[in-house]
Amino acid sequence: MSATSPQTPGPDRRQAAGPSGDLADVPDDVVITAEGVHVRLGTSHVLRGVDLRVRRGEVVALLGANGSGKSTLVRTLVGVLQPAAGVVHMPDAARVGYVPQRVAAAGGLPATATEVVSSGLLLPGRLRLPRGWRARTAEALDLVGLADRGDTATIHLSGGQQQRVLIARALVRRPEVLVLDEPVAGVDHPSQEQFAATMTRLVASGITVLVVLHELGELASLVTRAVVLRHGRVVHDGAAPRPRAGHADADHDHVHPHAGEDMVPLGSGESGFTGIEDATGAFTDHTPLREA
Numbered sequence: 463m464s465a466t467s468p469q470t471p472g473p474d475r476r477q478a479a480g481p482s483g484d485l486a487d488v489p490d491d492v493v494i495t496a497e498g499v500h501v502r503l504g505t506s507h508v509l510r511g512v513d514l515r516v517r518r519g520e521v522v523a524l525l526g527a528n529g530s531g532k533s534t535l536v537r538t539l540v541g542v543l544q545p546a547a548g549v550v551h552m553p554d555a556a557r558v559g560y561v562p563q564r565v566a567a568a569g570g571l572p573a574t575a576t577e578v579v580s581s582g583l584l585l586p587g588r589l590r591l592p593r594g595w596r597a598r599t600a601e602a603l604d605l606v607g608l609a610d611r612g613d614t615a616t617i618h619l620s621g622g623q624q625q626r627v628l629i630a631r632a633l634v635r636r637p638e639v640l641v642l643d644e645p646v647a648g649v650d651h652p653s654q655e656q657f658a659a660t661m662t663r664l665v666a667s668g669i670t671v672l673v674v675l676h677e678l679g680e681l682a683s684l685v686t687r688a689v690v691l692r693h694g695r696v697v698h699d700g701a702a703p704r705p706r707a708g709h710a711d712a713d714h715d716h717v718h719p720h721a722g723e724d725m726v727p728l729g730s731g732e733s734g735f736t737g738i739e740d741a742t743g744a745f746t747d748h749t750p751l752r753e754a
C-alpha cells in the first residue's frame with residue numbers, strides 16, 4: 463500500500479511486512495488490529511512490536527508520555543506510515559474517520575469550514591464530491607456545533623473551532639471507526655465540552671473510537687479501555703485510570719499537570735495499574751506498570 467494523506471487512509475488493508483504476513487485468528491468484531499508492529503523513523507525504532515485489537519463499539523484511549531509512540535501508532539494504523547514489520551488491519555478508508563494531531567491544517571487555509579469538511583468525502587479513486595455532499599457537510603458541522611459557521615473561513619475561527627472543523631471533516635464520511643490524535647489538546651473549554659457532547663452521541667450510535675489523549679478529561683466516562691505505550695511498547699492494556707475524587711468538579715482547575723496525583727488505579731491491582739500517575743506525563747520509566 464502506498465503512503466496516503468492523513469484524511470485518506472488506504473483501502474481495506476491487511477498490510478504485512480516480516481515473516482508472518484497473516485493475522486492470527488481475529489474475531490469478527492475486531493475492527494482494528496495491529497500485530498507485532500515495528501516502525502522506524504530515521505534511525506529511531508519508534509514502535510517495537512505493538513499488538514493492539516479494538517473491538518466494534520469500544521472507546522479505547524491511547525495514553526503515554528511524550529514521545530512514547532502514540533501518534534506513530536495511529537499514523538501507521540491509518541496508513542500514513544508503513545510498518546517495517548508486523549501486520550495492520552483497518553476497515554475500508556471510507557469507513558474510517560481520522561483526525562490528525564492538531565496542526566495548522568485548518569488555520570492556514572483560506573477555505574471555508576464547508577470546503578474543509580466536504581474534502582473529507584474525497585477518497586483515492588473518488589476525487590469528485592458525491593451527490594448530497596452539501597447535506598452531509600451540514601450534518602457534520604451540526605454534529606460539532608458549527609451549523610452556522612459553514613461559510614466562515616477557517617482562519618477566522620478560534621483554535622477550538624478549527625479543531626471541530628477537522629473533526630467534522632472526519633465525521634462527514636459517517637465513519638464506523640474514528641481515530642483521533644489528541645483532539646482536545648490546547649482546545650478552549652467550550653470546544654472541549656462540545657467535543658465531549660459530540661462523542662457521547664457518536665458512541666451511543668455504536669461508533670468505534672481510538673483516541674490519543676494526554677488525560678481522559680471530559681471523555682473519562684466514555685472510555686472503555688486504556689492502552690498505554692512506553693518507549694514504543696504496550697505496557698498496559700486494560701482498565702482506564704479514573705481521576706481522583708474532585709477532579710471532575712466544575713470548579714476544579716485542570717490547567718496544572720498534577721504530576722503524580724490526579725490519576726489513581728482503578729481497583730486494587732486487578733486493573734494492572736499499580737502506580738499510574740498523571741496522564742499528562744506520568745508514564746515515566748519509574749512508573750511500575752505491569753508489562754502487558
Ligand SMILES: Nc1ncnc2c1ncn2[C@@H]1O[C@H](COP(=O)(O)OP(=O)(O)OP(=O)(O)O)[C@@H](O)[C@H]1O
Nearest residue numbers: 503504506508526527528529530531532533534535
Ligand atoms: N520523522 C521522524 N524521524 C525520527 N524520529 C521521529 C520522527 N517523528 C517522530 N519521531 C520520534 O518518534 C518518537 C515518537 O513520536 P510520536 O510523535 O509518535 O510520540 P507521541 O507519543 O505521539 O508523543 P506526543 O505525546 O509528544 O505527541 C519520538 O521520540 C519522536 O521524536
